[in-house]
Amino acid sequence: MSTSNGSGPPVAAWQRPREEDYPLSRYAETLRERLGLILAVLLLTTAAALVYVVVAEKVYEAETELLVTPISSDDPALAGLGVIRESSDPTRDVETAAQLVTNVDVARRVARGLGLSDSPSELLERVAVEPVAQSNVVTITAEADSPERAAALANGFASATVADRTEQLRGQLDSSIARLRRTVRDLPRGQTTTDQSPASQLAALEALRGGDDPTISVETAAEAPTEPVRPKPLLSIAAGVLAGLVLGLGAAFGLQVLDPRLRREKQLRDLYNLPILARVPNAAGPMQQSGPLTLQRLGPPAAEAYRTLRATIAASRGGRTGPRSILVTSASRSEGKTTTAINLAASLALAGNRVILIEADLRRPAVGEALGESAELGTGSVLVEQSALEESLITANAYGKYLRLLLAEGSGYASGWMADHLFLPNARQLIDHAKALADYVVIDSPPLSEVIDALPLAQKADEVVVVVRRAKTHLTKLIQLGELLARHGVTPTGFVFVGVKTPGKTGYYYAPEPARGKKWRSQTPKGGSPAPARGSSAARAVSVGQDDARSTR
Template identity: 30%
Template sequence: MELVDYVVLLRRRWLVLVLGGMLGGVLGVVSTVGQPDSFRAEATVFLSLDRGGSVSELAQGSSYTQGIIQSYVLLVTTPTVLQPVIDELGLDTTPQRLAKNITASSPVETVVIEIGATAGSARGAADVANAVASQLAVAVSDLEPSASSNSERIKVTTIAPASPPPFAFAPQRKLMAVLGLAAGLGLAVLFVVLRELLDTKVRTEEDVALVTEAPVLGAISERAGSEPELVPFSGDAGSPRGESYRRLRSNVQFMNLEGTSQVVVVTSSSAGEGKSTTAVNLAVTMAGAGARVLLIDADLRRPTVAKILGLVGEAGLATVLSGRAALADVLQPVGPQRMDVLTSGETPPNPNELLGSHQMGVLLQAAREQYDVVVLDAPPLLPVSDAAVLAAQADGALLVVNGSMTTRKHVETSIQSLLMARARLMGVVLNRVKGQVSSPYYYGPTVAQKPWGLRLRRSPA
């Protein structure tokens, strides 16, 4: 996938991103619920060596103080300093526990110690920080060795006493909300991208191109709830979906370079992909264009054409192939145009043998002589080999692919079945594509016209 493909993908899945970001933000805020507020106050002390006042002596004193200041930083969190603080403020804790809420540091090349204290209230944090600073001065004075002159001792001076902070520094609810939002959005993006990369379903023309060089002859969008399953016999466009079938018809006609009668097998990888509906609508649109069309229900295992068109299905293809009836006796005319339907008839015990028999070849040859187009609704390719047997006797096969269920592996195996039977794959029909795929190319009435009803046509006497 290129960068623009990722951008289009994220735009298409914007709702997932929004929900992921919102969920992350909410979880970030929820994670701070129940956490008590923590306040932090800081006091600053200055260390100096109380020695003579000459410039040389002051410089020597400063260097000496810098050399030992880290020792005083460590002294801040010892019981020597903290126990008197606990006693002074009446805290219910121990020096070890209090030390976890006290920090001390000294900026490089300075004689300053910054003492930080954390507490559950602003005043408590300030009081602890100031008390630690005061007790540090006492501890340093007590730990200094005795000297001949008082001017040789280290002096600790509070230069910036702690004051109560106006806001709690933890928990940082706004920061957690922002971090949760960013994390949720990032996880949503990762989910969308991984789902797309790991999704092997064939949904678009690009997916088809990954498994075959055969063209996509049609893309049929999902049927709306009130939209009829069958396209009208009238040539007027009733919906973008109907226009998709007419475009499929035109592409199939363009595949007939010789201009002779066409025998087309419509099949799929698995059951439930919409091959029968596609076969019926292709035959209807062919007839609507003025062609003489014969629709054959060649699915002798699970026939559906008779049910779709509301026809009698007791006698049909199996009856003719078994020699119990002539072709003309079991044809059923449908619609106002020149379209005949040969249903499957009774379910035979040997459908594969019948479809590959000499009688089937004779029937197809007779159909070629009487009709411009012969459309065969064949069984799916993966469960049985009936469709491959039929496709070998036809001009080619249309492979119907349902984007919501067909994987690339299914398509590859189906195409391999056709190749092994030396059949020609005319192209792929993407069925039940989500979204109005054909709408950019639809030019017709905005309100769907009432479709023509299917009705039997009387044969001329």
């Protein structure tokens, strides 16, 4: 049954997404899945912070204070002198004094006094001057690579400011004193001296010239600091940890949104109302080899997963009797469909069922190479009626008479020109003929979302099994496959999820995992006869095959 989704393709019932989980659970899944990335970023930023703390140049700061004492604007003796005078806004007086510190002349005086090679602009970059609010104090903060240099630089700017202002004031006083002396000399003798008389003004200016600028003075000298202001180890490391968490979480959730690949089962359940028929563990040992893998090359956990698939397929028959056809496909290549088809067929055969494995992936045939078999007559010959099905079947030596193969001609070589033969009427009849000769017919199909060669076989098959691989299957391809099957009235039986975590040492398996550096020993005896070794996955399949035979045949 399907429904229409506006102008889009029909939507089958099995395509309807399940109810959404709470967002918190999705966040938790993302954190679990991307924990390695988060920890890697966290370690990287923390290490960078540690390196910064170790190699960064230590910076020390020292602070001194200048006291600003503006003079009254009503003093006639100081009229015309460049001193700081009282204003209606006291804040402006302090700001004026602050500007007197940060000028090039003061910086040059500091460089000469301390014997520094730095330019005035470089020295000014290392000094900060700030008026203290609600006071007549200006702070001078200097930084350097040692405590002593920082204190010397701060005190140097304070002293140089006072000296520069005093020098300018004395220059102005010299002119005023010379003028007043001439005036006093020309005055008549015996004239009464008052506070406003030239003689009194001259005495005041001469007294003023004997000292420093009275409007600005050093209030507090700088002392050498005991600790650097940067880097701060604890603060730097905390910042590195915080940055790592922010970047790691951002990368994790960003990749989760942008990652087009299948990562977890929930993504399947969000797309389809279909069961997961089997979960095949991650490749380990010989499973890491390229190409399809047979039971003899699988580790016990993976072999047990395919035995579970066999039992699940058998249970899906319910009360139905008679032979069954099972087509195995995937969304794209290299997802494990051929491995699944081979091992499902082998597991069914080892349980005592008569099985025919048909190689329908005529573009990239791989079954014969994986099993070490080849055939002159195969799928293409049967489709074009050059040979009968019975005479084209060969026995899989590794599994005895119960498993027979219909291989693509020239297995292991490109046979794409044969693909159109699968659209012939004989393709559907091939499944019926095979079911007359076996209890189960397993069909290795090409990935239908990439090529639709085997679509007629999918429509004819009793069961369609879709193989997906964690971190390999692209969700877009998987959605395209679902739409293709729904459009042509094909309802998949379920999924085989390849790439789950291998069970740990507590896993309930009949054979222990190989020691580090060892490989799973091949279970195929010489001569190709089905005599699996004791304790092997094949032997286990045979031992339980008698119990399952009644239910699977």
